Amino acid sequence: MHRASSTVSRPSTGRSRVSTAxxxxxxxxxxxxxLGFIPDITSRFDDLRLAGQHSGARLFGVFEVSVLHNLVPLVSGVGGLALARTASGARTFLIGGGAVYLVLWVYGLAIEQDSAANFLPVNDADNWLHLGLGIGMIVLGVLTGRRR
Known part of the structure; x- marks a missing residue:
C-alpha cells in the first residue's frame, strides 16, 4: 500500500524536496x-577584524567580511542543517532565513557604509548577495514546500 507523502516528491535519499533544498x-x-577564514580566498586577510567597517578583508576579493560576518553564514548553516531534518523545519529555515537575509539587505541599504552602524560589515556586493539569498531562499521554501 502506498502512503501519501506530505511533500511534492522524495528523492532517493528519503528526504523531502524542501529538506534537500x-x-x-x-x-x-x-x-x-x-572560506571567509581562509587566506588567499579572502583577500587582505591580515585586515580581517572582529567586526566593523574597518575590516578590509574581502571574500573572493569582493564581499566585505569580518569575523562576525563570517559567523553569520556558519550559524545559518548549522541552523539550516538542524531544521532540515523535517519538512516543516526546512521550510521554516528557507522562508524565515530568507526573510532574515532580506532584513540584512535593507540594513545594508539603510546604513552609511563608513559609519559605526556598519558593524557586520557590508558593502554593495554584500547587499546584492543578501537580496539574492533572501529571494532565492523564500522561493525555494515556497516552491519545494508545496503539497500535492
Whole structure:
C-alpha cells in the first residue's frame, strides 16, 4: 500500500524536496563561512577584524567580511542543517532565513557604509548577495514546500 507523502516528491535519499533544498543552502552557508577564514580566498586577510567597517578583508576579493560576518553564514548553516531534518523545519529555515537575509539587505541599504552602524560589515556586493539569498531562499521554501 502506498502512503501519501506530505511533500511534492522524495528523492532517493528519503528526504523531502524542501529538506534537500534546505540542506543544500545550509551547506553553501557553511562553505561561505569557512572560506571567509581562509587566506588567499579572502583577500587582505591580515585586515580581517572582529567586526566593523574597518575590516578590509574581502571574500573572493569582493564581499566585505569580518569575523562576525563570517559567523553569520556558519550559524545559518548549522541552523539550516538542524531544521532540515523535517519538512516543516526546512521550510521554516528557507522562508524565515530568507526573510532574515532580506532584513540584512535593507540594513545594508539603510546604513552609511563608513559609519559605526556598519558593524557586520557590508558593502554593495554584500547587499546584492543578501537580496539574492533572501529571494532565492523564500522561493525555494515556497516552491519545494508545496503539497500535492
Amino acid at each position: 534546505a540542506v543544500a543552502v545550509a551547506v553553501l552557508f557553511l562553505a561561505l563561512g569557512v
